[in-house]
Amino acid sequence: MAIESPDRMTRWRCSRCGNLTRFDVLRSRRAKEYWHFDLGGEVSVEDQEVLHDDIEEVRCRWCGATDTVEIVPRAGDAE
Numbered sequence: 001m002a003i004e005s006p007d008r009m010t011r012w013r014c015s016r017c018g019n020l021t022r023f024d025v026l027r028s029r030r031a032k033e034y035w036h037f038d039l040g041g042e043v044s045v046e047d048q049e050v051l052h053d054d055i056e057e058v059r060c061r062w063c064g065a066t067d068t069v070e071i072v073p074r075a076g077d078a079e
């Protein structure tokens, strides 16, 4: 089950306890990256194409519940 990510206008809220700020996110992500090594062997990722990005589970850090996360508007958007 994919869970919708918050965007610029929205945020997550735990509908059970009201937590807005702390969540454990289990995320499955597949990406193609361009790794550029310098002569010393340090790598920097210079380009990245995300092929797949799914949030599989969000657990509330306060009450430990899963499947209680809802999308709500960010404060101020209603004004």
Ligand SMILES: [Zn+2]
Binding pocket: 014, 015, 016, 017, 018, 019, 060, 061, 062, 063, 064, 065, 068
């Ligand atoms: Zn909660």
